[in-house]
Amino acid sequence: MDEEYVEAVLDVVEQIPAGRVMTYGDIAEVVGRVLERGGPRQVGTALRDAGGAVPWWRVVNAQGLPPVHKRQTALDRLRAEGTTITAAGRVAPGCRWRSGE
Template sequence: MKKILDESLVYEILSVVEEIPEGNVATYGQIARLIGRDKNSRLVGTVLRRAGLYGEYPCHRVVNHAGRIVPGWTEQRYLLEQEGVSMKNDTHVDLKRFQWDC
């Protein structure tokens, strides 16, 4: 990982992801704000792509600012629906109903 992604930052992001309650979703930007890095939502995405290297985290609960799930990750929709999260359409979670209120 690049120098900006030191281990403490990775675990800081993953610890927030770990706190997202079952049946809720958070956005990349929301996580960035929670760690005090308002402008670093892409950094959050980079960490989540590599989260498997650090253990098991509920990364499927993270969507983009519009509620879109990750393109090409078909399991994400299934995992969310298993937790009771419904979709607005094929690719978007209903953020008004399911966004984590933290």
């Protein structure tokens, strides 16, 4: 994965406000407008490889679920920020954020 794409993903993730989330697809759409490449899987790869310094827990899949391998940590951090979590462990739809809001 090229550094330009990774940096673009990390820049978007850093902008997500506390208490809000974006999906991998939302991020891919924002980055794709500028770089004209990538998709949700590439966003996940970028976060896996270089996302430790950004609020990675604010990125969820299309169903509103955090990454499986770090789900409990992500849910704990999201709850601490005041994000609404459903009984099924999903982020409530009203917590989604779009870049530029």
